[in-house]
Amino acid sequence: MRKTPYQDLEARFRRMDAVSGAMSMLHWDMSAMMPTGGGASRAEQLATLSTVHHAMMTDVAIEDLLDGAEADVQLNVWQQANVREMRRAWIHQAAVDVDLVEALSRACSASEAVWRTARPANDFKSALPGLSEVLNLSRQVAEAKSEKLGVGLYDGLLDQFEPDGRSSDIDIIFSDIAAFLPDFLDDVLRQQETGEAILPLQGPFPADQQRALGKIFMAALGFDFEHGRLDESLHPFCGGTSDDVRITTRYDEADFTTAMMGVLHESGHALYDQGLPKAWRGQPVGGDRGMSIHESQSLLIEMQACRSQEFLTYAAPLMREAFGGQGPAWQSDNVLRQTTHVEKGFIRVDADEVTYPAHVILRYQLEKAAIYGDLQMADLPGAWNEGLKNILGITPSTDTEGCLQDIHWYDGAWGYFPTYTLGAMTAAQLFAKAKQDKPEILSSIAQGNFAPLMVWLREHVHGKGCLLSPSDLLREATGETLNAAHFKAHLKARYLS
Amino acid sequence: MRKTPYQDLEARFRRMDAVSGAMSMLHWDMSAMMPTGGGASRAEQLATLSTVHHAMMTDVAIEDLLDGAEADVQLNVWQQANVREMRRAWIHQAAVDVDLVEALSRACSASEAVWRTARPANDFKSALPGLSEVLNLSRQVAEAKSEKLGVGLYDGLLDQFEPDGRSSDIDIIFSDIAAFLPDFLDDVLRQQETGEAILPLQGPFPADQQRALGKIFMAALGFDFEHGRLDESLHPFCGGTSDDVRITTRYDEADFTTAMMGVLHESGHALYDQGLPKAWRGQPVGGDRGMSIHESQSLLIEMQACRSQEFLTYAAPLMREAFGGQGPAWQSDNVLRQTTHVEKGFIRVDADEVTYPAHVILRYQLEKAAIYGDLQMADLPGAWNEGLKNILGITPSTDTEGCLQDIHWYDGAWGYFPTYTLGAMTAAQLFAKAKQDKPEILSSIAQGNFAPLMVWLREHVHGKGCLLSPSDLLREATGETLNAAHFKAHLKARYLS
Numbered sequence: 001m002r003k004t005p006y007q008d009l010e011a012r013f014r015r016m017d018a019v020s021g022a023m024s025m026l027h028w029d030m031s032a033m034m035p036t037g038g039g040a041s042r043a044e045q046l047a048t049l050s051t052v053h054h055a056m057m058t059d060v061a062i063e064d065l066l067d068g069a070e071a072d073v074q075l076n077v078w079q080q081a082n083v084r085e086m087r088r089a090w091i092h093q094a095a096v097d098v099d100l101v102e103a104l105s106r107a108c109s110a111s112e113a114v115w116r117t118a119r120p121a122n123d124f125k126s127a128l129p130g131l132s133e134v135l136n137l138s139r140q141v142a143e144a145k146s147e148k149l150g151v152g153l154y155d156g157l158l159d160q161f162e163p164d165g166r167s168s169d170i171d172i173i174f175s176d177i178a179a180f181l182p183d184f185l186d187d188v189l190r191q192q193e194t195g196e197a198i199l200p201l202q203g204p205f206p207a208d209q210q211r212a213l214g215k216i217f218m219a220a221l222g223f224d225f226e227h228g229r230l231d232e233s234l235h236p237f238c239g240g241t242s243d244d245v246r247i248t249t250r251y252d253e254a255d256f257t258t259a260m261m262g263v264l265h266e267s268g269h270a271l272y273d274q275g276l277p278k279a280w281r282g283q284p285v286g287g288d289r290g291m292s293i294h295e296s297q298s299l300l301i302e303m304q305a306c307r308s309q310e311f312l313t314y315a316a317p318l319m320r321e322a323f324g325g326q327g328p329a330w331q332s333d334n335v336l337r338q339t340t341h342v343e344k345g346f347i348r349v350d351a352d353e354v355t356y357p358a359h360v361i362l363r364y365q366l367e368k369a370a371i372y373g374d375l376q377m378a379d380l381p382g383a384w385n386e387g388l389k390n391i392l393g394i395t396p397s398t399d400t401e402g403c404l405q406d407i408h409w410y411d412g413a414w415g416y417f418p419t420y421t422l423g424a425m426t427a428a429q430l431f432a433k434a435k436q437d438k439p440e441i442l443s444s445i446a447q448g449n450f451a452p453l454m455v456w457l458r459e460h461v462h463g464k465g466c467l468l469s470p471s472d473l474l475r476e477a478t479g480e481t482l483n484a485a486h487f488k489a490h491l492k493a494r495y496l497s
Numbered sequence: 498m499r500k501t502p503y504q505d506l507e508a509r510f511r512r513m514d515a516v517s518g519a520m521s522m523l524h525w526d527m528s529a530m531m532p533t534g535g536g537a538s539r540a541e542q543l544a545t546l547s548t549v550h551h552a553m554m555t556d557v558a559i560e561d562l563l564d565g566a567e568a569d570v571q572l573n574v575w576q577q578a579n580v581r582e583m584r585r586a587w588i589h590q591a592a593v594d595v596d597l598v599e600a601l602s603r604a605c606s607a608s609e610a611v612w613r614t615a616r617p618a619n620d621f622k623s624a625l626p627g628l629s630e631v632l633n634l635s636r637q638v639a640e641a642k643s644e645k646l647g648v649g650l651y652d653g654l655l656d657q658f659e660p661d662g663r664s665s666d667i668d669i670i671f672s673d674i675a676a677f678l679p680d681f682l683d684d685v686l687r688q689q690e691t692g693e694a695i696l697p698l699q700g701p702f703p704a705d706q707q708r709a710l711g712k713i714f715m716a717a718l719g720f721d722f723e724h725g726r727l728d729e730s731l732h733p734f735c736g737g738t739s740d741d742v743r744i745t746t747r748y749d750e751a752d753f754t755t756a757m758m759g760v761l762h763e764s765g766h767a768l769y770d771q772g773l774p775k776a777w778r779g780q781p782v783g784g785d786r787g788m789s790i791h792e793s794q795s796l797l798i799e800m801q802a803c804r805s806q807e808f809l810t811y812a813a814p815l816m817r818e819a820f821g822g823q824g825p826a827w828q829s830d831n832v833l834r835q836t837t838h839v840e841k842g843f844i845r846v847d848a849d850e851v852t853y854p855a856h857v858i859l860r861y862q863l864e865k866a867a868i869y870g871d872l873q874m875a876d877l878p879g880a881w882n883e884g885l886k887n888i889l890g891i892t893p894s895t896d897t898e899g900c901l902q903d904i905h906w907y908d909g910a911w912g913y914f915p916t917y918t919l920g921a922m923t924a925a926q927l928f929a930k931a932k933q934d935k936p937e938i939l940s941s942i943a944q945g946n947f948a949p950l951m952v953w954l955r956e957h958v959h960g961k962g963c964l965l966s967p968s969d970l971l972r973e974a975t976g977e978t979l980n981a982a983h984f985k986a987h988l989k990a991r992y993l994s
Binding site: 029052 | 511512515516518519522523526530531532533534535537538539541542544545546548549721722723724725726737738739740741778779
């Protein structure tokens with residue numbers, strides 16, 4: 001029997017998924033296992049697989065098959081959604097000429113390499129030509145994609161990370177939070193100053209014990225070790241495939257809380273991947289629903305669920321036991337004060353959840369201006385420092401602590417930053433509704449039992465895959481469109497109560 | 498400027514090598530890192546990459562390009578050899594119809610899965626249908642390849658592992674060793690019986706210390722940790738790529754010698770891979786020279802160099818120190834007696850270097866008969882037991898200890914077995930010549946200095962890649978064609994002195 005266009009597409013996308021999965025494992029290996037001398041041959045492997053994937057996606061047959069599948073009235077809702085996601089993936093990959101893809105890839109590698117030395121050397125000037133070239137090529141990508149998608153220039157890039165994401169919506173939500181933050185932050189810092197002092201936790205904290213403790217928490221969360229691992233890498237991440245999720249962390253023997261919160265964060269990502277619909281593995285509709293939903297799952301676990309009195313009621317005694325700790329510093333309320341300390345700082349990745357949105361909003365404003373041609377990269381350091389002064393009231397003394405700190409732009413990730421804060425707001429909105437639906441969630445967490453929360457997330461988020469658009473997913477799960485109200489309420493409850 | 502056919506082929510083979518390299522890393526991960534639940538998606542990744550590789554190799558343009566490159570009078574000797582190896586690789590992959598490749602691949606997976614339970618259950622009957630199907634399809638492959646290569650049926654398969662290997666040559670060499678072994682073995686066992694008793698080494702031997710000791714020996718050998726790793730897997734192997742060689746071992750805390758000799762063995766393989774000509778990375782001529790040369794490098798290190806009084810003069814004190822050993826059991830001559838103990842046994846992988854060839858010759862005779870249609874798989878258990886009785890004088894009481902013990906045939910590796918013993922003989926021949934050329938080799942090893950040996954191997958073996966045929970490589974290195982004389986001399990010197 002001849003395959004229908006839909007069946008043909010399913011087979012093709014399964015093959016593409018296998019190639020992507022292979023690349024994903026090789027990326028994990030590169031970060032967690034590979035000796036330095038393997039770099040050149042690994043780059044060759046990844047570049048080759050990337051062109052193989054591109055060739056599969058841009059095969060001349062695909063467009064007709066998509067048309068055929070879209071006209072197929074026999075498809076069920078999952079299959080229809082699958083075709084919609086195939087079309088989206090195809091648009092993003094086929095919109096851009098292969099020469100531009102290659103030029104951008106090469107420019108990113110070169111720019112990133114220069115950035116790696118420019119950052120510690122506080123040498124923005126040396127990074128500028130590469131960065132300008134990456135921006136120039138990214139703007140060409142933005143043009144190609146925005147035309148195909150019928151959206152604005154910035155949204156052509158944003159849509160890669162946040163399906164259907166539109167800057168007009170983000171502007172409204174970010175204005176709300178930007179208006180709220182300065183006064184709120186002052187209040188929090190004032191209250192923190194007059195509150196109880198934080199007692200230091202005495203180390204050292206051996207990496208082996210940190211690892212064992214992290215695995216205890218992962219198991220409590222429901223991480224499936226038959227389909228995943230915990231390892232180490234310089235920059236923690238969640239990688240691999242839905243059937244084999246690889247998370248990493250980095251141990252500091254003088255401070256265990258960073259690695260621990262990192263493991264909880266990556267576990268949130270991993271639980272999402274592991275919970276994606278098994279029946280649709282290898283198909284676009286079985287994948288994750290974009291960056292802000294993905295980030296919402298890590299932040300829901302790390303920020304909403306685990307930087308809480310309830311989690312620490314369960315976790316602090318385990319920490320004390322793991323490291324042989326003694327005295328009042330190990331009481332859960334002191335550990336909570338430590339893990340919810342708020343401070344204005346220059347570095348985004350070190351920021352607490354109160355100041356984090358300020359860092360993101362700054363980057364969002366700057367990258368939008370850059371993509372629209374209103375900000376030249378030569379003017380970036382000044383614009384950065386002025387922007388941070390406006391939003392947080394502080395000015396970095398070096399570009400190392402300013403516009404050189406993040407790899408993203410230098411590595412070609414333009415249009416990505418807003419998803420961090422969209423994720424934080426999505427997390428607050430989902431967690432609020434979950435607690436409303438299942439009031440036992442917090443009291444269960446206090447006993448190390450995440451099952452009620454996980455059951456809710458599996459049903460309303462993980463198990464949906466890409467059946468719905470991100471905004472429909474959120475509306476079905478919470479009854480509301482994305483808004484900042486729950487995030488603000490969460491911050492008030494945690495930091496001003 | 499337009500590419501020449503040769504340049505075009507170089508670019509294509511570089512891409513194919515990148516795909517093979519990716520597969521190789523994914524295989525390593527599957528054995529050393531992957532959680533069990535990742536198996537299905539990994540199989541999908543490997544199958545997809547395998548079809549991608551096959552499509553690249555069987556592209557319609559390749560044959561004309563090969564013809565064009567072979568007619569190119571501008572090529573230097575390395576480039577000419579590169580074209581020759583491209584032709585060989587192309588013949589092996591293009592000779593076989595893609596449907597047969599897929600059918601064989603599926604049959605092997607199914608048969609191997611049954612074998613995994615049939616072996617411990619001593620249930621040959623359940624494994625028989627799968628094995629027969631694998632043999633049936635392998636014979637079809639043999640027919641296709643033997644026709645293209647203009648060789649006999651068995652040699653069509655052998656040539657995949659041993660380029661230009663011919664069973665007519667093997668028959669002569671194996672007859673020689675088969676005639677030598679029985680009486681020699683009797684003499685060895687008799688002398689061993691009257692010799693000094695082996696004092697047991699008292700454990701336990703913690704895995705961490707075994708690992709650290711293994712790395713000390715690897716470093717002494719010259720293993721480049723910038724381009725490789727040591728990890729653990731159920732079945733030790735050497736994998737990865739020449740730029741990133743991954744070896745594995747398996748620790749038994751009651752006996753460290755197995756893992757230690759295993760690490761030395763795999764390091765021999767790894768040193769070969771790391772020493773292949775850097776200028777030809779990613780090209781066929783830059784690859785290894787087939788299975789018997791590869792095995793010769795592991796056996797040269799493990800058997801020739803390291804199961805020796807000289808190596809143990811250096812190594813025994815390090816072992817004693819690593820495990821806090823005491824008393825005469827830790828003296829080098831006792832450790833040597835332990836690592837050169839000879840015993841008739843049923844299991845190939847546990848066999849010493851004296852009885853090992855008997856196991857290989859048995860399998861070689863049986864697989865040749867099977868490929869030529871003279872042995873049906875239903876008759877395998879009887880033929881196995883009769884053959885082992887003839888060559889070693891012992892009969893296994895179960896198929897678990899007999900024809901079910903090795904994965905090879907069940908997994909489709911027909912025509913592979915003889916390379917183990919060809920490798921052992923090649924190792925003896927190379928080591929004899931190396932010692933003749935550089936008399937300081939053994940005395941240096943007694944001081945933990947492998948440099949003189951490594952320099953010789955780099956020059957005469959590793960650095961040659963596939964410039965020469967295996968037999969020309971050996972002739973240029975030793976002045977002789979492959980023969981059993983050096984292997985026999987080595988056995989006599991070590992076991993009857």
